Amino acid sequence: MSVRVPRFGHGSRVPGWDEAVDLSKDPAVVPDPATTEVPAELRERVQAAMAKYPDRRSAAIPALHAAQEAHGWCSPEAIEQVAAVMQLTPAYLSAVATFYDMLETQPRPAHHDVYVCTNISCSLRGADAVHEAMVEAAAGLPDVHVRPFECLGACDIAPMASVDGEYVGPLSPEDASRIVEDLQAGRPVLPSKQLRLRACADPGVARGADSFGPPGDRAPRADAAGLGERGDERDRPGPSAPIEKEAGEP
Numbered sequence: 001m002s003v004r005v006p007r008f009g010h011g012s013r014v015p016g017w018d019e020a021v022d023l024s025k026d027p028a029v030v031p032d033p034a035t036t037e038v039p040a041e042l043r044e045r046v047q048a049a050m051a052k053y054p055d056r057r058s059a060a061i062p063a064l065h066a067a068q069e070a071h072g073w074c075s076p077e078a079i080e081q082v083a084a085v086m087q088l089t090p091a092y093l094s095a096v097a098t099f100y101d102m103l104e105t106q107p108r109p110a111h112h113d114v115y116v117c118t119n120i121s122c123s124l125r126g127a128d129a130v131h132e133a134m135v136e137a138a139a140g141l142p143d144v145h146v147r148p149f150e151c152l153g154a155c156d157i158a159p160m161a162s163v164d165g166e167y168v169g170p171l172s173p174e175d176a177s178r179i180v181e182d183l184q185a186g187r188p189v190l191p192s193k194q195l196r197l198r199a200c201a202d203p204g205v206a207r208g209a210d211s212f213g214p215p216g217d218r219a220p221r222a223d224a225a226g227l228g229e230r231g232d233e234r235d236r237p238g239p240s241a242p243i244e245k246e247a248g249e250p
Contacts, residue, residue: 028089028090028091028092029089030083030084030087030088030089031080031081031083031084031090032084033084033085033087036080036081036084037081038081038084038085039070039081041070042066042067042070042081042082042085043081043085045062045063045066046059046063046066046067046082046085046086047085049062049063049066050063050085050086056086056087056088057086057088057092059086060086060088060092060093060096061096061100061103063082063085063086063093064078064079064082064093064096064097064103065102065103066082067079067081067082068103068104072107072108072110073104073105073106073107073108074093074097074103074104074105075107076090079093079094079097101115101149101150102115109142109143110143111142111143111144111145112143112144112145112163112164112183113145113147113162113163113164113165114134114138114144114145114146114147114161114162114163114164114179114183115147115148115149115152115161115162115163116130116131116134116146116147116148116149116159116161117148117149117150117151117152117154117158117159117160117161117162118131118148118149118150119149119150119151119152121155121158122155122158122159122160123159124158125158125159125170126159126172126173127158127159129173130159130161130171130172130173130175130176131146131148132173133173133174133175133176133177134146134161134176134179134180136176137176137177137179137180138176138180141180141184144180144183144184149162152167154167154169154195157169157170157193157195158170159171160195161179163179163183163189163190164183164189166188166189166194166196167194167195167196168189168190168193168194168195169193169195170193171193175190175193178190
């Protein structure tokens with residue numbers, strides 16, 4: 001079976017780039033936080049994301065991801081809730097949500113997402129064959145959604161895929177059936193190929209020691225998952241930055 005990665009009429013592999021903006025709508029306003037009901041857990045996650053950045057707008061993507069997890073998609077209600085917490089217009093957040101492929105702006109049934117990167121680095125290393133194998137392995141399974149993706153930004157493990165947000169690679173077509181089996185069984189997907197579990201590429205760090213300073217002064221370093229040598233969290237980053245606001249801003 002040959003599955004070609006489609007391109008749309010506007011030249012991109014990503015849909016929606018040629019959709020016109022609706023200029024007939026009224027100007028957007030910032031929702032009133034006093035009258036907009038927001039689930040407590042979603043509010044906490046959005047506020048936690050905002051606290052990591054000097055400018056709260058930088059938290060738009062993680063905030064929308066939190067809303068998508070809470071609502072199943074970035075619905076108008078979900079965007080309104082995030083806008084109320086972040087004190088931004090829904091239009092601003094809608095612009096972000098419609099730009100990024102992993103944010104859904106249409107309702108969809110619950111399913112597993114397998115995004116196979118098909119951009120240049122992955123394509124040169126056999127991504128099209130991996131994509132074809134994934135499509136074949138997931139055929140007839142409505143809860144496994146396979147699609148090509150323009151770029152996932154992990155060229156060092158090409159060819160690779162994002163499986164429910166877990167980066168795995170380098171992949172071969174033979175990995176496709178294992179990915180589907182792991183998803184169906186509820187197991188971690190290809191643990192040996194998960195990017196976050198890989199040790200740092202620095203050979204000194206990979207040996208469990210810092211590359212700088214005398215050997216006796218070298219301290220254990222974290223792996224890509226932020227875990228120390230004993231598996232604890234002592235090497236994780238420090239506290240989040242406080243929210244910075246303009247004078248007189250609520």
